[in-house]
Every structure is written in structure tokens, then in C-alpha cells.
Amino acid sequence: MTTDKQVATYRNYINGEWVASSSNGVEASINPANHREIVGYVQKSNREDLAQAVAAAKQAQKKWKSLSGTARGDLLFKAADILEKRLDEIAETLTREMGKTLPEAKGETARGVAILRYYAGEGMRKIGDVIPSSDQEALMFTTRVPLGVVGVITPWNFPVAIPVWKIAPALIYGNTVVFKPAQEAAVTAAKVIECFHEAGLPGGVLNMVTGDGEEIGMGIVEHPDVAGITFTGSDRVGKLVGQAALARGAKYQLEMGGKNPVIVAEDADLDQAVEATISGGLRSTGQKCTATSRVIVASKVYDAFKEKLVAKVRQLKVGDGLQPDTWMGPCVSEKQLGTVLSYIDKGKAEGAALLCGGKRLDAPGLADGYFVEPTLFEEVKPDMVIAQEEIFGPVLALIKVDTLQEAIEIANDVRYGLSASIFTKDIGSILAFIQEIEAGLVRINAESAGVELQAPFGGMKQSSSHSREQGQAAIEFFTAVKTVFVKP
The missing domain is CATH 3.40.605.10 (Aldehyde Dehydrogenase; Chain A, domain 1)
Structure with missing residues (x-):
């Protein structure tokens, strides 16, 4: 050296x-x-x-x-x-x-x-x-x-x-x-x-x-x-x-790659689901292959879940990862930042509604870095680009559904099959999810990201x-x- x-x-x-x-x-x-x-x-x-x-x-x-x-x-x-x-x-x-x-x-x-x-x-x-x-x-x-x-x-x-x-x-x-x-x-x-x-x-x-x-x-x-x-x-x-x-x-x-869903059922513990969605989707600036990207929420609890999620995301501190109060760091490079911002623009162009975030951060102390706000979209349709392609950034797409079966069908309707999670207290819903979800890593009442080192890890389909x-x-x-x- x-x-x-x-x-x-x-x-x-x-x-x-x-x-x-x-x-x-x-x-x-x-x-x-x-x-x-x-x-x-x-x-x-x-x-x-x-x-x-x-x-x-x-x-x-x-x-x-x-x-x-x-x-x-x-x-x-x-x-x-x-x-x-x-x-x-x-x-x-x-x-x-x-x-x-x-x-x-x-x-x-x-x-x-x-x-x-x-x-x-x-x-x-x-x-x-x-x-x-x-x-x-x-x-x-x-x-x-x-x-x-x-x-x-x-x-x-x-x-x-x-x-x-x-x-x-x-x-x-x-x-x-x-x-x-x-x-x-x-x-x-x-x-x-x-x-x-x-x-x-x-x-x-x-x-x-x-x-x-x-x-x-x-x-x-x-x-x-x-x-x-x-x-x-x-x-x-x-x-x-x-x-x-x-x-x-x-x-x-x-x-x-992955385009990993979390399903929030109507009987879910919403506080637990919110914390896991934020951790799974936004930690490491969303730069994980197992990161949550799509949040599929039962219509009966959608508004309550969205309110809690937006409130928590707005509190996240973005900055240099060496600073003790930083919760989320930058994108890894200028190229990756540009990719994330381009997907945010695509979401807007396709008609998704921006709930929060969506901009590059250029305040004092951040202007020389590749920082982007954690971003939430709603009114996302399953066939939109932001619901189909891997973004590899801190962008979450909310999708409202009426039934568990609809949620699973939407969760499976992508070319990837790496990880997936569900939040529910119902054993029938849990067993149906385990049986039907097309993912190599299936997590129940836990975030989509992460796997223990002693367990097999890998995906299905194009993952x-x-x-x-x-x-x-x-x-x-x-x-x-x-x-x-x-x-x-």
C-alpha cells in the first residue's frame, strides 16, 4: 500500500x-x-x-x-x-x-x-x-x-x-x-x-x-x-x-434483483407493520436486493396505515452516515442518485401521487453528497414502472387492495421473486401466503430485508x-x- x-x-x-x-x-x-x-x-x-x-x-x-x-x-x-x-x-x-x-x-x-x-x-x-x-x-x-x-x-x-x-x-x-x-x-x-x-x-x-x-x-x-x-x-x-x-x-x-412486497392485512399490527416497512424499505437507502419496494395494504386499514407511515418517514434524518443522528445515508454514487430520481419522475409521469419526499437534498452539509429524500407514492397501479422495476433506492409504492387473494396476485405479478413479507394475525392468511407467494425468502410479521447466515438464501423467477x-x-x-x- x-x-x-x-x-x-x-x-x-x-x-x-x-x-x-x-x-x-x-x-x-x-x-x-x-x-x-x-x-x-x-x-x-x-x-x-x-x-x-x-x-x-x-x-x-x-x-x-x-x-x-x-x-x-x-x-x-x-x-x-x-x-x-x-x-x-x-x-x-x-x-x-x-x-x-x-x-x-x-x-x-x-x-x-x-x-x-x-x-x-x-x-x-x-x-x-x-x-x-x-x-x-x-x-x-x-x-x-x-x-x-x-x-x-x-x-x-x-x-x-x-x-x-x-x-x-x-x-x-x-x-x-x-x-x-x-x-x-x-x-x-x-x-x-x-x-x-x-x-x-x-x-x-x-x-x-x-x-x-x-x-x-x-x-x-x-x-x-x-x-x-x-x-x-x-x-x-x-x-x-x-x-x-x-x-x-x-x-x-x-x-x-428483487421487487419485494410487504402485505399489510386488515388485522395487522399497524405500528409493527409501519416500523418494518420503513426499516425494510429505507435502511441502507433502499439499496438492498431484499428491500421492500411495494407496500400492498388492505383497504380497511389503508388510511390509518398511510397516516402512520407518512408521519414516521417525515421524521427520518438523512445525512452523512458517520454522524450519530443520521438514520439514512446517501445513494452510493451520482449515477445511482440519477437512477433513483429518474424513477421518481416516472412515477409522477404515470400518475402516481407523491405523498412525501421525491427530491434531491442540497441543504448546507448535504449539497456535496448524493442525498435523496425518502419517497412515498400512493395511487400506484400494479403495472406502473415504479411497481414493476427494481429502483434500488428509498422509494416505496403503496397499493390498495380489497382482499388477501388480490394482494398475493399483485405481489406475484412481477418478474422477480426474491423476498416477501406479510403482517397478519390470522393463521389461515399466513398459510395461504406461504403456499402461494412466489419468493425464495418468505417472512411473516417481519420486514422483507435480511436473512440469517445459517439459512439458505436465494430467489425465484428472475431473481x-x-x-x-x-x-x-x-x-x-x-x-x-x-x-x-x-x-x-
């Missing part, structure tokens, strides 16, 4: 060393709360850098997979301890680079620690089964083997948790990794990789290359020595990743490639089954 006017430059991590890109190009990572502040410089790498990283990972994989699961787990435990010791520093960097509030950043970093420890323990768990053979003299069993080199491509919205929940299982099951973080959060990613380096991970086992998505991201996908690709990002890019991986027979895993991440489900992607028949 070098410094230029007290701003650090973060290099690629290849074969256990921090190295500059062969292009010698760097790119500034900007604080979205104040675009005049540079958080750090990261490499603008090319395919030559990527080739070096893949070669290092391929060379290291044979020795890495030969280690016992316990030995690999010990290194993950060490990385977890180091990440925990550096939690405050890394969380502050996360807030400065991505914009979410410091308490959220600390929570995410703590989750990264827990994920590492969870997968470190996976090194002691079973990786196969004994199967009865029709030959009484034979022994037949299955075991699991690593894929080889795995490419990890991650977004900017969870720059600690998402990389860790992909890298940790990849490593514990014997794969080596080439990691491409989003440029908007590459400084935070580099600090996470430093924890693995300090833990003593052998050279080449984990490599990081930063750069443009088309250059480095697609370079990973197209590289013949990368056996598997795990990707989280937009559905548009995810489809390109899947098509390119399929074309050469590589295994791939895609987690993509994923129908695989699952996290928990013990991760072994299904990061390994292949080998069936063994032994006869004397």
Missing part, C-alpha cells in the same frame, strides 16, 4: 502479494456523502492482471484442496479474529465508501465475522454418505470435491458480508478464489482481504483484482481455467454472466439462477459429488 497526499492506494492481491496493475492505472473511490473526499485509490486492472491471478489460483489449488477441512477452517477462524479486531476501522471505511450508516456498517462487518466462523466449522462436518450396494462385498459412498478455481463477483451494497459469504464457503470446501469487488467499494474489499492475508492464507489461494466489470468481471466469466462463477448484481448483468458461463460449460450461480447461498446449502454450488464404488 502506498500513500499519495495521505490517501492510500490499494493494489491487487495476487499470489499472496500486493501488486500494481500492469496498466499502472488507478481510480479514485469517492465518499458519496461528500464527493470531494477521496476514500482511496484502487487499481484499474486489465486481462493481463486477471490472467496472473487465475494462474496463481490454479497453481495453489492442488495443495490447498489436499489440506484437511480442519486445517482450512483454522485459517478462517484466524481471519475472523482479525476482522473482529479491525471491525471499527473497516466499518468506518465501509460507511465512508458506500454511504450506509455506521451502525449498519458495524452490523454488516460483525456479520462477516460470524460467517467466517460458521464456515470455519464446516471443515469438521460431513461431506458424503454411505449408500447400500447391491453387491454385498462392495462399499459404495459419496464424497464431495472442490470445483477448482472459483470467480467471485460482488456488488457495492454489502462490501463485507456478500464477499465473505461467497469466499468463505469456496475456501473451506477446497477451492481457490479470484475475487472482483465492485469498484465503488473496492477499498473496503481490500481491507477484508488484508484480514485473510494476515491470517496466513497461502499465496494464490485467494486473489483480488479490481477494475471495470466488462474487463475484469467478464474476463473471469470467460476464462477457461475458472471452473465456477458466483455473482451478485443486477439481473441484466447476471444474464450475461450466465450466458457466457453456459457457453463454455462453467458452473454458475446468480443472485440478482436468481435457482441456486441457494449461505448456510449448508453453499456446499451444493462450491462442490461436485463423486460417487465411489470399492470392491476387494
Whole structure:
């Protein structure tokens, strides 16, 4: 690491060393709360850098997979301890680079620690089964083997948790990794990789290359020595990743967009539903794939719910995530701010009624950041753009319905199927929702956002490639089954 006017430059991590890109190009990572502040410089790498990283990972994989699961787990435990010791520093960097509030950043970093420890323990768990053979003299069993080199491509919205929940299982099951973080959060990613380096991970086992998505991201996908690709990002890019991986027979895993509904039934606890709608939809500035986007409310309680929701949203403090009284930070970039504002304009143009918010904030202290007011629309029709497309910002669309069945039909009437929640006290309504909702994550009387690390996570329809991440489900992607028949 070098410094230029007290701003650090973060290099690629290849074969256990921090190295500059062969292009010698760097790119500034900007604080979205104040675009005049540079958080750090990261490499603008090319395919030559990527080739070096893949070669290092391929060379290291044979020795890495030969280690016992316990030995690999010990290194993950060490990385977890180091990440925990550096939690405050890394969380502050996360807030400065991505914009979410410091308490959220600390929570995410703590989750990264827990994920590492969870997968470190996976090194002691079973990786196969004994199967009865029709030959009484034979022994037949299955075991699991690593894929080889795995490419990890991650977004900017969870720059600690998402990389860790992909890298940790990849490593514990014997794969080596080439990691491409989003440029908007590459400084935070580099600090996470430093924890693995300090833990003593052998050279080449984990490599990081930063750069443009088309250059480095697609370079990973197209590289013949990368056996598997795990990707989280937009559905548009995810489809390109899947098509390119399929074309050469590589295994791939895609987690993509969401247009997540919350249904508020007429018997719901309205205060609970309001709090969960705000938390699920507006925390992290709505920049979560599981964030609530559509609020489908029973007509009998619509006015009461709307009144409570608007009152609470108007009280939210928007500002720099490092300030202790800030509830919601900025959009991650000027580009993302522009996207959010364009969807707000589309909502107005289509005839939705703006209840509150809807403007960029440019008051003193905010003018240099990418801040937007938390925004509520009502009189939203299910076929409007703001009710169909992922916005990835703090925008909620209220839709009034007369029956639970109508609510479920509207909830399902999008191309996504990531998460969904309902607020009701009626067991019949709960069971109907569980049965009929088209979502991979179903939550009852809880916000749509969030999943526990030990549970499978993934979506239906256009939200994923129908695989699952996290928990013990991760072994299904990061390994292949080998069936063994032994006869004397």
C-alpha cells in the first residue's frame, strides 16, 4: 500500500502479494456523502492482471484442496479474529465508501465475522454418505470435491458480508478464489482481504483484482481455467454472466434483483407493520436486493396505515452516515442518485401521487453528497414502472387492495421473486401466503430485508439462477459429488 497526499492506494492481491496493475492505472473511490473526499485509490486492472491471478489460483489449488477441512477452517477462524479486531476501522471505511450508516456498517462487518466462523466449522462436518450396494462385498459412498478455481463477483451494497459469504464457503470446501469487488467499494474489499492475508492464507489461494466489470468481471466469466462463477448484481448483468458461463460449460450461480412486497392485512399490527416497512424499505437507502419496494395494504386499514407511515418517514434524518443522528445515508454514487430520481419522475409521469419526499437534498452539509429524500407514492397501479422495476433506492409504492387473494396476485405479478413479507394475525392468511407467494425468502410479521447466515438464501423467477447461498446449502454450488464404488 502506498500513500499519495495521505490517501492510500490499494493494489491487487495476487499470489499472496500486493501488486500494481500492469496498466499502472488507478481510480479514485469517492465518499458519496461528500464527493470531494477521496476514500482511496484502487487499481484499474486489465486481462493481463486477471490472467496472473487465475494462474496463481490454479497453481495453489492442488495443495490447498489436499489440506484437511480442519486445517482450512483454522485459517478462517484466524481471519475472523482479525476482522473482529479491525471491525471499527473497516466499518468506518465501509460507511465512508458506500454511504450506509455506521451502525449498519458495524452490523454488516460483525456479520462477516460470524460467517467466517460458521464456515470455519464446516471443515469438521460431513461431506458424503454411505449408500447400500447391491453387491454385498462392495462399499459404495459419496464424497464431495472442490470445483477448482472459483470467480467471485460482488456488488457495492454489502462490501463485507456478500464477499465473505461467497469466499468463505469456496475456501473451506477446497477451492481457490479470484475475487472482483465492485469498484465503488473496492477499498473496503481490500481491507477484508488484508484480514485473510494476515491470517496466513497461502499465496494464490485467494486473489483480488479490481477494475471495470466488462474487463475484469467478464474476463473471469470467460476464462477457461475458472471452473465456477458466483455473482451478485443486477439481473441484466447476471444474464450475461450466465450466458457466457453456459457457453463454455462453467458452473454458475446468480443472485440478482428483487421487487419485494410487504402485505399489510386488515388485522395487522399497524405500528409493527409501519416500523418494518420503513426499516425494510429505507435502511441502507433502499439499496438492498431484499428491500421492500411495494407496500400492498388492505383497504380497511389503508388510511390509518398511510397516516402512520407518512408521519414516521417525515421524521427520518438523512445525512452523512458517520454522524450519530443520521438514520439514512446517501445513494452510493451520482449515477445511482440519477437512477433513483429518474424513477421518481416516472412515477409522477404515470400518475402516481407523491405523498412525501421525491427530491434531491442540497441543504448546507448535504449539497456535496448524493442525498435523496425518502419517497412515498400512493395511487400506484400494479403495472406502473415504479411497481414493476427494481429502483434500488428509498422509494416505496403503496397499493390498495380489497382482499388477501388480490394482494398475493399483485405481489406475484412481477418478474422477480426474491423476498416477501406479510403482517397478519390470522393463521389461515399466513398459510395461504406461504403456499402461494412466489419468493425464495418468505417472512411473516417481519420486514422483507435480511436473512440469517445459517439459512439458505436465494430467489425465484428472475431473481436468481435457482441456486441457494449461505448456510449448508453453499456446499451444493462450491462442490461436485463423486460417487465411489470399492470392491476387494
